[in-house]
Amino acid sequence: MSQFQYHVYSLPRELLDTLIPRNVLNQVAPPTPPRPSSPPPSAPSAAGARACNVCLSASFADVNEQRTHYRSDWHRYNVKIRLGGGAPVSEAHFAQLVDGLEDSLSGSASSSGSETESDDVDALVSRTRKLARSPSPSENAPTGPQTPLAWFHSPPATQVGIYRALFSLQTPPTDYLEELKAMQSGGEYGRTWALFMTAGGHFAGAIVRVKRPDAEEEDEGVTRKGKPKRPKPEIEVLKHKTFHRYTTRRKQGGSQGLNDNAKSKAVSAGAMLRRYGEQALRDDIRNLLQDWAEEIDECERIWIRASVSNRRIFLDYDGAIIQKGDNRLRTFPFPTRRPTQAELTRCLNELTRVKISHLTEDALRAQDEAYLASLPKPKPKPAVPTPAEPEKSKEKPRQLSREEEVLREKWFRLLEMVHKSRLDALKAFWAREGADLGGIDTPVPEWADERGSTILQVAAHAGQPDVVQWLLEQAGADPTIDVPRAAGADEEDAAAESDASDAPRAPPSAGTRRTAYDLARTKVVRDVFRRAAAADPERWDWLGTEGGARVPSVLRPEMEEGREEKKKARRKGLKDRVREREAREKDAVKEKSPSPPPVVERVRAEPVNGPRKLGGSAGAAEGIAGLTPEMRAKVERERRARAAEARLKALSGAR
Numbered sequence: 001m002s003q004f005q006y007h008v009y010s011l012p013r014e015l016l017d018t019l020i021p022r023n024v025l026n027q028v029a030p031p032t033p034p035r036p037s038s039p040p041p042s043a044p045s046a047a048g049a050r051a052c053n054v055c056l057s058a059s060f061a062d063v064n065e066q067r068t069h070y071r072s073d074w075h076r077y078n079v080k081i082r083l084g085g086g087a088p089v090s091e092a093h094f095a096q097l098v099d100g101l102e103d104s105l106s107g108s109a110s111s112s113g114s115e116t117e118s119d120d121v122d123a124l125v126s127r128t129r130k131l132a133r134s135p136s137p138s139e140n141a142p143t144g145p146q147t148p149l150a151w152f153h154s155p156p157a158t159q160v161g162i163y164r165a166l167f168s169l170q171t172p173p174t175d176y177l178e179e180l181k182a183m184q185s186g187g188e189y190g191r192t193w194a195l196f197m198t199a200g201g202h203f204a205g206a207i208v209r210v211k212r213p214d215a216e217e218e219d220e221g222v223t224r225k226g227k228p229k230r231p232k233p234e235i236e237v238l239k240h241k242t243f244h245r246y247t248t249r250r251k252q253g254g255s256q257g258l259n260d261n262a263k264s265k266a267v268s269a270g271a272m273l274r275r276y277g278e279q280a281l282r283d284d285i286r287n288l289l290q291d292w293a294e295e296i297d298e299c300e301r302i303w304i305r306a307s308v309s310n311r312r313i314f315l316d317y318d319g320a321i322i323q324k325g326d327n328r329l330r331t332f333p334f335p336t337r338r339p340t341q342a343e344l345t346r347c348l349n350e351l352t353r354v355k356i357s358h359l360t361e362d363a364l365r366a367q368d369e370a371y372l373a374s375l376p377k378p379k380p381k382p383a384v385p386t387p388a389e390p391e392k393s394k395e396k397p398r399q400l401s402r403e404e405e406v407l408r409e410k411w412f413r414l415l416e417m418v419h420k421s422r423l424d425a426l427k428a429f430w431a432r433e434g435a436d437l438g439g440i441d442t443p444v445p446e447w448a449d450e451r452g453s454t455i456l457q458v459a460a461h462a463g464q465p466d467v468v469q470w471l472l473e474q475a476g477a478d479p480t481i482d483v484p485r486a487a488g489a490d491e492e493d494a495a496a497e498s499d500a501s502d503a504p505r506a507p508p509s510a511g512t513r514r515t516a517y518d519l520a521r522t523k524v525v526r527d528v529f530r531r532a533a534a535a536d537p538e539r540w541d542w543l544g545t546e547g548g549a550r551v552p553s554v555l556r557p558e559m560e561e562g563r564e565e566k567k568k569a570r571r572k573g574l575k576d577r578v579r580e581r582e583a584r585e586k587d588a589v590k591e592k593s594p595s596p597p598p599v600v601e602r603v604r605a606e607p608v609n610g611p612r613k614l615g616g617s618a619g620a621a622e623g624i625a626g627l628t629p630e631m632r633a634k635v636e637r638e639r640r641a642r643a644a645e646a647r648l649k650a651l652s653g654a655r
Helices: 063-070 073-083 091-099 116-132 174-181 214-219 256-262 269-291 295-297 340-350 359-376 402-419 423-437 453-460 465-473 489-496 525-536 557-592 618-623 629-654
Strands: 020-022 149-154 158-163 193-201 202-211 234-243 300-307 356-357
Touching: 020 174, 063 073, 063 158, 063 423, 073 091, 073 116, 116 618, 158 423, 193 269, 193 295, 202 340, 234 269, 234 340, 256 269, 269 295, 269 525, 402 453, 423 465, 453 465, 465 525
Parallel strands: 193 300
Antiparallel strands: 020 149, 149 158, 158 356, 193 202, 202 234
């Protein structure tokens, strides 16, 4: 950044002649057409004449003709376009739009308001809006981000940045350079600005001259004595004013008016003072604007920094000096601080001083390439299917019959009882519906989406030991049936298996068959299989791996008793070790604890015939040297009490 700061309205001619408009891509952005404003309502030309405030050049002789017009498609089209922010069209233009529509409107001049006509008008409005939104080829080209600064390039390596808010709203970006050159002329009266700030009860306002008249600049030269005249400052403050009113609570923020609108109206003394402060602030600002009315009318720009609620102080009231739609109104394009005179000066310097940078064309080109690389790539347009390719129709699910629905409902009820271990309900249900479902070893239907092909396998995988025990011992379920293979099922089951089994188990491989026991993920369920194998070893091939149930070992009652004894012995050993450790810790604490302080024996005072001094003898003072302050105070109180008793006895003996 250059140390020298140029003034926007006093740029050197040699710099202006070399400037080139530039954006991020070193291209001039296409000008955006101004939004068409709605035409003012046409007033009746003669007494008794009638006109439409929406449609252009539409006047009527009587009320009937006016009512007919209001029911026409032309009028309804203009109303909908105007509500959407567009401009109404004439009757001739509307006729051209109707001719260009494939399905032309019928009965546009008819007085009937049928639904068909309304649909036709909606179609025409939708098509018009779609054409208005369709981007032009120039809009598809990438443009730079919209920043508050407009940049100009001066070869070989100088860039000049000026705030866009300084230019007129009607000036397209392509004409910024021409307007910048026109700014260098102050005209007959010069260029003045009005700056106003208000926030938190503070107000600061000023009328400043940012460009002197051309006549004053020509007068600059030498004085009568031949000495050069002292140059006048480029910025001159003509009027300024600051004041403050109490409108916000300390460390709370927010005005009292906003708080009253959001909550119930407060009745405290502070709230009443703040309401008075807001009213006084509003009156002071409007009175100041009234005093500066002539200067404000001559200003080229009016800068206002205020919140939405405070902005109403300057606009939207009877007799307002500044109108709401004034093209001179601007907001500060950068953050501002508390409204003060110093802050106004800082903001004025920020607006009028040119931003200078020095980047070579190679550096600018590198910036452009980096920006183009950061732009998101356009999404590919979906391919339009050719008429020859018939669209694939979605397969509709097959409608189930009544019998199939009943069967599915039974299976769902059965599997729910298995998963929730409702054994009593399961026994009753199986006694009633078991034959209809096909027996205890019937495969579970695929649409049930269960892990396992039989009820026993489902119960083992769900971890329900009571259901597994009933199926093995009473229902007669076959534990040797293979589990069907499923993609990813082996890995999932292997990860979920518990390591609590007594017998070592090898991980399942691609060629290893699996049974209901392999689906059991807890030791409790596996022990049920082992107890069943010990209780009835001849019923099934429990221990076999080829065609058997793959149970690794049986579990007899004496084995369980021995396992329980081992557990008890292990628990007892743990308790003994805990007791020993606690005893060792207690002994270590006793060894490290300091010796208790010596106990001072209380010496009973011997009765004497004569009076004694308060506080006892010197030996007694030495006896309390090692005591705490509380114990010392207690001993002193006892000594004083004994001394008082001795004096009373001596007095009574003397009498």
